[in-house]
Amino acid sequence: MNIYALLQFVAFAAVSVGLMLPLGIYMAKVFNGEATWAGKVLGPIEGLSYRLCGVRGAEQQNWAQYAGAVIIFNALGGAVLFLILMHQDQLPWNPQGLPGLPYDLAFNIAVSFVTNTNWQSYGGETTLSYFSQMLGLTVQNFMAAATGFAVAVAMVRGFTHKENPGLGNFYVDVTRAIFYVLLPLSLLFALFLIWQGVPDNLQPYVQATTLEGTQQTIAQGPVASQIAIKMLGSNGGGYFNANAAHPYENPTPLSNFFQLISILLLSIGLIAAFGKMVGDRRQAWALLASMTILFMILLGLCYFSEANGNPAFGHLNIDQIISDTNSGGNMEGKEVRFGIFNSALWATTTSATSNGSVNAMHDSFMPLGGLVPLFNMLVGEVIYGGVGCGLYGILLYVLITVFIAGLMVGRTPEYLGKKIEAHEIKLAVIAQLLYPICVLGFGVVSLLVPLGASSMSATGPHGLTQTIYAYASAAANNGSAFAGFNGNTVFQNIMLGIVMLIGRYGVIIPVLAIAGSLAAKKITPPSSGTFPTHGLMFVVLLTAVIVMFGGLTYFPALALGPVAEHLSLFQSVAP
Amino acid sequence: MFRELRSSVSLFILFFVLTGLGYPFLTLILGQQLFPHQANGSLIETNGKIIGSSLIGQNFAGAGYFHGRPSAAGNGYDAGNSSGSNLGPTSANLQQAIEQRVNDLKKDNSVPIPVDLVTTSASGLDPDISPDAAQFQVSRVAAARQLTLDQIQDIIKQSTTSRSLGFLGDNRVNVLDLNLALDRLGKTPVP
Numbered sequence: 001m002n003i004y005a006l007l008q009f010v011a012f013a014a015v016s017v018g019l020m021l022p023l024g025i026y027m028a029k030v031f032n033g034e035a036t037w038a039g040k041v042l043g044p045i046e047g048l049s050y051r052l053c054g055v056r057g058a059e060q061q062n063w064a065q066y067a068g069a070v071i072i073f074n075a076l077g078g079a080v081l082f083l084i085l086m087h088q089d090q091l092p093w094n095p096q097g098l099p100g101l102p103y104d105l106a107f108n109i110a111v112s113f114v115t116n117t118n119w120q121s122y123g124g125e126t127t128l129s130y131f132s133q134m135l136g137l138t139v140q141n142f143m144a145a146a147t148g149f150a151v152a153v154a155m156v157r158g159f160t161h162k163e164n165p166g167l168g169n170f171y172v173d174v175t176r177a178i179f180y181v182l183l184p185l186s187l188l189f190a191l192f193l194i195w196q197g198v199p200d201n202l203q204p205y206v207q208a209t210t211l212e213g214t215q216q217t218i219a220q221g222p223v224a225s226q227i228a229i230k231m232l233g234s235n236g237g238g239y240f241n242a243n244a245a246h247p248y249e250n251p252t253p254l255s256n257f258f259q260l261i262s263i264l265l266l267s268i269g270l271i272a273a274f275g276k277m278v279g280d281r282r283q284a285w286a287l288l289a290s291m292t293i294l295f296m297i298l299l300g301l302c303y304f305s306e307a308n309g310n311p312a313f314g315h316l317n318i319d320q321i322i323s324d325t326n327s328g329g330n331m332e333g334k335e336v337r338f339g340i341f342n343s344a345l346w347a348t349t350t351s352a353t354s355n356g357s358v359n360a361m362h363d364s365f366m367p368l369g370g371l372v373p374l375f376n377m378l379v380g381e382v383i384y385g386g387v388g389c390g391l392y393g394i395l396l397y398v399l400i401t402v403f404i405a406g407l408m409v410g411r412t413p414e415y416l417g418k419k420i421e422a423h424e425i426k427l428a429v430i431a432q433l434l435y436p437i438c439v440l441g442f443g444v445v446s447l448l449v450p451l452g453a454s455s456m457s458a459t460g461p462h463g464l465t466q467t468i469y470a471y472a473s474a475a476a477n478n479g480s481a482f483a484g485f486n487g488n489t490v491f492q493n494i495m496l497g498i499v500m501l502i503g504r505y506g507v508i509i510p511v512l513a514i515a516g517s518l519a520a521k522k523i524t525p526p527s528s529g530t531f532p533t534h535g536l537m538f539v540v541l542l543t544a545v546i547v548m549f550g551g552l553t554y555f556p557a558l559a560l561g562p563v564a565e566h567l568s569l570f571q572s573v574a575p
Numbered sequence: 576m577f578r579e580l581r582s583s584v585s586l587f588i589l590f591f592v593l594t595g596l597g598y599p600f601l602t603l604i605l606g607q608q609l610f611p612h613q614a615n616g617s618l619i620e621t622n623g624k625i626i627g628s629s630l631i632g633q634n635f636a637g638a639g640y641f642h643g644r645p646s647a648a649g650n651g652y653d654a655g656n657s658s659g660s661n662l663g664p665t666s667a668n669l670q671q672a673i674e675q676r677v678n679d680l681k682k683d684n685s686v687p688i689p690v691d692l693v694t695t696s697a698s699g700l701d702p703d704i705s706p707d708a709a710q711f712q713v714s715r716v717a718a719a720r721q722l723t724l725d726q727i728q729d730i731i732k733q734s735t736t737s738r739s740l741g742f743l744g745d746n747r748v749n750v751l752d753l754n755l756a757l758d759r760l761g762k763t764p765v766p
């Protein structure tokens with residue numbers, strides 16, 4: 001392994017963990033309503049907002065009220081975004097005179113941004129006006145991330161509340177997420193990005209005359225503000241078509257490094273906050289350990305697949321060996337300034353969380369390199385996971401794990417002192433089963449119907465992978481793509497839009513129902529028969545459950561897609 | 576129910592204004608004040624004319640210029656339409672394209688071709704090539720410009736950026752920067 005790859009990984013891990021701990025403590029305080037240094041400044045504004053909007057912050061919502069608020073708030077956001085996109089030609093800040101979008105594309109984008117998927121059926125600079133980028137996408141980037149936060153915090157309250165079915169107040173949680181976490185961090189990060197070279201202006205696209213005398217149109221816009229929240233909120237929808245591979249979205253290795261950190265930051269911060277909120281940090285460490293084991297294995301697989309280059313070009317006189325002066329490896333669809341390691345690290349991180357931004361084109365990854373982000377999404381993005389959805393996603397796995405452990409020893413399973421009973425397990429399984437239904441059910445329809453199959457740009461195993469990837473990305477609300485797949489057709493825009501809705505609310509509603517049911521239960525102190533959920537045994541079990549759920553459910557699809565492609569590629573070049 | 580709706584709608588309007596106008600415009604104003612060059616796209620002007628951006632690659636075809644990587648953005652380096660090729664590792668089109676590029680480049684030099692010179696970048700706008708890819712083209716450029724190899728090595732050195740902080744990313748050469756330096760040497764390329 002290249003020494004620089006190792007150094008970059010160590011720096012990435014160290015900075016992530018270093019920022020995670022203080023941020024976790026801070027976020028726990030924010031969502032518990034405790035005093036913070038930021039509260040001194042922002043507290044009065046927060047209070048004023050509640051008065052203006054008629055929010056009674058002290059009022060607790062039960063799970064159904066909480067879910068209702070989530071849905072109303074998100075539906076509103078989706079409707080406004082849809083209208084903006086349809087009518088962007090009649091709105092200001094459209095110097096390129098871009099037309100309003102067709103209904104299917106507007107529907108897809110609206111759903112995609114409300115559900116924190118941020119799938120790019122749009123092309124960014126060729127499709128969206130500055131108005132749509134700011135008041136459309138940027139607004140929803142905040143709202144969707146804040147919704148994720150709120151639901152995760154509500155679920156944690158399910159474990160901490162004693163015989164009190166209230167889950168907190170959705171409006172308060174959203175307001176706090178935006179005021180105390182998302183807005184200040186985004187502003188800071190946006191300025192850092194501008195310093196690194198990300199543009200932020202409202203100028204029309206620049207016309208340049210190149211050295212060889214041809215004309216080059218260079219897209220501009222309010223890029224930095226959109227990118228900052230896109231990364232922090234695990235949204236991932238690019239300002240430009242090429243997303244974070246575009247030199248204006250991600251100009252330097254330093255901007256790349258901090259964008260990588262920002263993908264993970266709030267997700268792992270929330271897991272640390274979880275440890276603090278339930279009063280037992282070991283629980284958070286156990287979850288992180290389990291996630292990290294999987295992350296390291298997958299990153300290793302992705303990096304080595306890409307670093308070894310493409311054997312199909314072995315007979316040509318091409319230098320694919322990585323060195324100080326040569327990029328090496330599989331450089332198709334990758335940028336020189338990042339190199340192989342950063343591309344592999346980004347692909348693994350963006351799909352482990354539900355970010356979905358890309359700094360290299362996954363469609364051009366080696367078969368096993370591309371398998372990694374696909375696998376990450378198929379297990380439901382719980383390896384750190386997205387903002388909020390990562391935490392509630394892994395907690396669903398935890399419930400199933402303690403249930404299985406309970407079955408093995410013949411005791412009622414418990415987690416954090418709450419008895420886990422049939423009702424909770426049913427709901428957890430419903431939430432978990434929706435993924436395979438979306439990916440395999442809808443995915444198969446897309447494969448079989450000519451309208452859907454025509455979206456594939458490749459035939460054979462690679463085409464299958466493209467389709468499965470698209471549906472996995474939509475179901476898991478990731479948003480990255482094997483971009484050779486043409487998602488911008490009426491058929492795919494609508495199908496993928498529906499899958500995104502199921503993938504988001506089909507999980508959020510059961511999660512809140514579980515939380516509501518748990519919150520009403522009493523907390524029993526651990527006894528000698530309690531299965532400890534912070535030890536090595538639990539970490540191993542949880543990891544195994546994640547792999548089995550994800551791996552086995554989709555094994556046939558993975559075998560026919562990336563694995564078959566890998567085998568045929570390496571067999572065809574074998575001596 | 577009505578109160579619920581009222582809270583939802585008014586909170587939404589508040590955040591719509593705050594995150595859709597307040598935040599982007601605050602960023603815009605601060606960015607324009609603190610880093611005006613970057614905020615406006617890191618554009619390069621010579622004699623009052625914009626010739627490009629130091630961050631965005633452009634197309635070079637002449638023998639007297641260093642060439643960037645192949646580009647899948649529009650018709651090549653279309654900075655209004657960024658894109659990768661999105662061709663998979665087993666794609667016949669990719670195989671064909673790469674064989675074609677290898678054949679074209681073989682004329683310049685007989686050493687193994689650095690992989691970045693025959694593969695398209697993710698954005699189609701990659702401003703950089705690897706140091707090896709610059710070395711690969713030195714003799715062609717020197718011949719076309721009637722410059723010595725040493726003169727060219729000097730400007731390659733100046734246009735090379737090392738890893739950020741010594742370990743982040745890869746070493747690279749900015750192609751536009753390099754070609755601007757070539758033009759500044761005074762000898763225009765022989766057509």
